[in-house]
Amino acid sequence: MGTKWTTADIPDQHGRVAVVTGANTGLGYETAKALAGRGASVVLAVRDVAKGRLAATRMGGDVTVQALDLTSLDSVRSAAAALRSRLGRIDLLINNAGVMYTPKRTTRDGFEMQFGTNHLGHFALTGLLLDLMLPVAGSRVVTVSSTGHRIRAAIHFDDLQWERSYSRAGAYGQSKLANLMFTYELQRRLAARGTTVAVAAHPGLSSTELTRNTPAAFRLPIDLLAPMVTQTPEMGALPTLRAATDPAVLGGQYYGPGGRNEIMGHPRPVLSSPESYDVTIQQRLWAASEDLTGVRFPVVRPARESGPVLAA
Structure with missing residues (x-):
């Protein structure tokens, strides 16, 4: 395998079952399409079922659709129950869906929209599906984070839902930092089982619909610079695909583009912010997430350890 990892390097996926959230468009679509193209049975877990069916038709292969609205824990539980009834196993759970820089609003359960969607919705979904993965050797939970996790790099336990004040960028940064902390803590809990691993990825700067909520003052510069500093969704999906x-x-690894500042390029292992590796905060976030979602994971509490995982 060369240093420039591409979809051509994806091993045969026949016999594997993949669930990809937010797979109607953009990174999720390209991720699901590539997996289906290599033979995986892929479930598009999406809020808009009609768009999901259209996406599945365009992809071809063994692709089905499952309704999932990550802004509603009732929907997350219903989707998990439906998937449990129709799937005997899950090899890949790819927590891809997300929102970015939304105006101040809440999910149906009263959580700040970005934290509730990007982190808590995926936390709950993973916990409700994990026992379909634990018996499957080589199964993986891949959660998509962002370089934005370095923005105001902190979990604001004194105001997790940003009720006292609100920053679009700060709330997004918190949610993406939470994605990484969830991955690292989940990996410690999975390590003793030896079957399932947790991995994170980020797409660099990719041209997708995720930036549609960017404040108007920043849209013109972004639109002008985008062709020069962003990569295609196909390239942006590569770190996720390699992690998967x-x-x-x-x-416990984290994959991102290999170019300068991890903006563009072929995927490789990268490091996240120093704050993301704080085990005490990871475990505190885990406990808070369990309390907020009411979801308990079928894995034992890990021994305390820390540090990034790297590979050549």
Whole structure:
């Protein structure tokens, strides 16, 4: 395998079952399409079922659709129950869906929209589906974060829902930092089982619909610079695809573009912010997430350890 990892390096996926959230368009669509193209049975877990069916038709292969609205824990539970009834196993759970820089609003359960969608919705979904993965050797939970996790790099336990004040960028940064902390803590809990691993990825700067909520003052510069500083969704999906399928991937790794500042390029292992590796905060966030969602994971509490995982 060369240093420039591409979809051509994805191993055969026949016999594997993948669930990809937010797979109507953009990164999720390209991720699901590539997996289906290599033979996986892919479930598009999406809020808009009609758009999901259209996406599935365009992809071809063994692709089905499951309704999932991450802004509603009732929907998350219903989707998990439906998937449990129709799937005997899950090899890949790819927590891809997300929102970015939304105006101040809440989910149906009263959570700040970005934290509730990007982190708590995926936390609950993973916990409700994990027992379909634990018996499957080589199964993986891949959660998509962002370089935005470095923005105001903190979990604001004194105001998790941003009720006292609100910053679009700060709330987004918190949600993406939470994605990483969830991955690292989940990996510690999975390590003793030896079957399932947790991995994170980020797409760099990719041209997708995710930036549609960017404040108007920033839209013109972004639109002008986008052709020069962003990559296609196909390229942006590569870190996720490598995290999901490369046999050399280790639990607890983080994959991103290999170019300067991780903006563009072919995927490789990268490091997240120093704050993201704080085990005490990871475990505190885990406990808070369990309390907020009411979801308990079928894995034992890990021994305390810390530190990033890297590979050549």
